Amino acid sequence: MFVAALLAVTLQTSEAGQGQPRLECSRGPIEQGYGGNSWLVYGCSDDKSIVFVSTPSSPANPFYFFLAFVDGTYRLRGEGTGDERATSAAYEELRELTATDISSILSAIGEVSNPSAVATPN
Numbered sequence: 814m815f816v817a818a819l820l821a822v823t824l825q826t827s828e829a830g831q832g833q834p835r836l837e838c839s840r841g842p843i844e845q846g847y848g849g850n851s852w853l854v855y856g857c858s859d860d861k862s863i864v865f866v867s868t869p870s871s872p873a874n875p876f877y878f879f880l881a882f883v884d885g886t887y888r889l890r891g892e893g894t895g896d897e898r899a900t901s902a903a904y905e906e907l908r909e910l911t912a913t914d915i916s917s918i919l920s921a922i923g924e925v926s927n928p929s930a931v932a933t934p935n
Contacts, residue, residue: 838864838879840926845918848873848902856922863918865907873899878907880915887915 840856850871855864861882867873876893889908891900910918 834858836862836881838862841922842866843918843921843925844868847906848899848904850899850903852878852903854918854922856919856926860919863915863922865903867893867895867899871899872896873903876900878903880907880910 836857836859838855838857840858842853842855844851845854845865846852847865850873851868852865852871852873853868855866857863859882863880865878865880867876873893873895876891876895876899878889878891881888881890887910889904891904893900
């Protein structure tokens with residue numbers, strides 16, 4: 814299963830140096846649409862980077878995008894063998910994400926990943 818394999822691997826950006834910590838991108842997922850298809854969206858341990866994984870039923874499958882926060886800016890890259898039209902459409906949408914959009918995505922992932930943050934009566 815592509816998602817399990819991706820999340821089992823600890824991601825490390827190619828821009829990061831040898832002494833940089835590795836990222837774990839297993840928070841979430843939430844499901845969102847980009848380029849007309851559904852993507853599973855995971856947050857990373859740096860609280861800034863995001864991974865977008867094509868859903869199994871998507872024509873983009875198997876494919877993922879990694880929106881990495883590196884040196885104070887976001888860099889988007891993707892990898893996979895899914896349908897090029899589907900992945901290109903998603904890429905065009907993802908590259909237009911604003912800081913506000915990214916913050917909203919990270920907040921939504923945080924709500925899913927940390928349900929205990931919701932107060933419960935004793």
